[in-house]
Amino acid sequence: xxxxxxxxxxxxxxxxxxxxxxxxxxxxxxxxxxxxxxxxxxxxxxxxxxxxxxxxxxxxxxxxxxxxxxxxxxxxxxxxxxxxxxxxxxxxxxxxxxxxxxxxxxxxxxxxxxxxxxxxxxxxxxxxxxxxxxxxxxxxxxxxxxxxxxxxxxxxxxxxxxxxxxxxxxxxxxxxxxxxxxxxxxxxxxxxxxxxxxxxxxxxxxxxxxxxxxxxxxxxxxxxxxxxxxxxxxxxxxxxxxxxxxxxxxxxxxxxxxxxxxxxxxxxxxxxxxxxxxxxxxxxxxxxxxxxxxxxxxxxx
Numbered sequence: 001x002x003x004x005x006x007x008x009x010x011x012x013x014x015x016x017x018x019x020x021x022x023x024x025x026x027x028x029x030x031x032x033x034x035x036x037x038x039x040x041x042x043x044x045x046x047x048x049x050x051x052x053x054x055x056x057x058x059x060x061x062x063x064x065x066x067x068x069x070x071x072x073x074x075x076x077x078x079x080x081x082x083x084x085x086x087x088x089x090x091x092x093x094x095x096x097x098x099x100x101x102x103x104x105x106x107x108x109x110x111x112x113x114x115x116x117x118x119x120x121x122x123x124x125x126x127x128x129x130x131x132x133x134x135x136x137x138x139x140x141x142x143x144x145x146x147x148x149x150x151x152x153x154x155x156x157x158x159x160x161x162x163x164x165x166x167x168x169x170x171x172x173x174x175x176x177x178x179x180x181x182x183x184x185x186x187x188x189x190x191x192x193x194x195x196x197x198x199x200x201x202x203x204x205x206x207x208x209x210x211x212x213x214x215x216x217x218x219x220x221x222x223x224x225x226x227x228x229x230x231x232x233x234x235x236x237x238x239x240x241x242x243x244x245x246x247x248x249x250x251x252x253x254x255x256x257x258x259x260x261x262x263x264x265x266x267x268x269x270x271x272x273x274x275x276x277x278x279x280x281x282x283x284x285x286x287x288x289x290x291x292x293x294x295x296x297x298x299x300x301x
Contacts, residue, residue: 010079011073011074011083013086014086014087017074017083021036021039022235022236024071024072031060031064032067034059035058035064036231038057038058040229040231041230043084044084044088046081047081047084047085047087047088048085054077068080115254118248118254121247122244122254122257123245123257126243126260127264129243134240134241134242135268138224138240139265139272141224141240142196142265143273145194145195145196145222146173146192147173147174147175147191147192148164148167148171148196149176149177149190149191149196151176151177151179151187151198151199151200151212152201152209152226155255156200156209156258158255158259159226159259159261160198160262162262163265164176166263167269170273170277171269171273171277171280175187177212179212184212187212188219191215191216191219191221192219193219193221194220194222195221196221196224197223197224198225199226199227199238200258201226201227202228203228203229205232205233210234213234213237216237217239222239223238223239223240224240224241225241226258226261227242227244228243228245228246229243244257
């Protein structure tokens with residue numbers, strides 16, 4: 001008598017749901033892709049939408065929403081909203097912690113006070129959502145890969161340059177991909193299987209950075225993404241993804257949390273490499289001294 005195969009359980013957490021969506025992304029219908037993008041980019045809203053509201057928001061019918069949810073292994077639409085609500089609950093404590101700061105900004109505090117409040121919240125939210133396994137994987141690859149490539153364009157150029165600069169102080173063979181005129185293909189030609197490739201971009205996403213991440217992934221490199229939400233095209237090609245808050249009190253998005261994460265990740269690499277970092281830094285100091293890189297103190301008197 002043949003035994004019945006028990007169907008695989010659906011996603012149990014929101015992170016598992018994101019993984020499931022990404023794995024199926026290439027086979028989703030246009031309607032299901034619209035639903036997937038809404039769930040990944042705005043789970044807070046989906047958590048409290050009725051099925052008819054979500055269907056209307058993305059321009060599909062209610063039956064399509066149900067098929068989308070069950071196709072992912074969930075128990076219909078209630079299963080989808082449950083995972084979105086659990087995602088909110090995970091962050092509720094952190095959000096309450098900064099409630100007073102946000103009220104201060106809403107009540108007309110000055111730009112400096114608003115900036116401080118928002119950047120503190122950006123940093124805390126960014127680090128609170130990092131999974132230990134994702135962190136350990138990224139740090140391990142940045143420390144051990146034969147070569148590391150770091151790429152960030154436009155507003156993400158500064159944190160990408162910082163990460164590349166700090167990693168160069170800690171280890172050999174770190175490349176900063178600048179995508180200057182005609183050089184992107186030359187830079188990508190150096191990406192090899194086993195390398196690490198860090199790609200940074202937030203909405204509106206740099207097409208060159210996305211294409212480079214895709215190329216690196218297909219070349220066998222370990223891709224690490226610094227981006228802003230799960231619907232980012234970088235997330236589709238990354239092995240390790242870090243979602244970074246960039247809220248700002250002005251029209252310009254904040255890069256503070258990007259900078260903090262770049263510094264923290266460099267610190268993790270330094271810790272992992274141990275005594276090898278000390279030898280590298282001593283050699284660096286010797287070169288800086290020999291080439292008189294830094295200005296000497298002015299003579300007093």
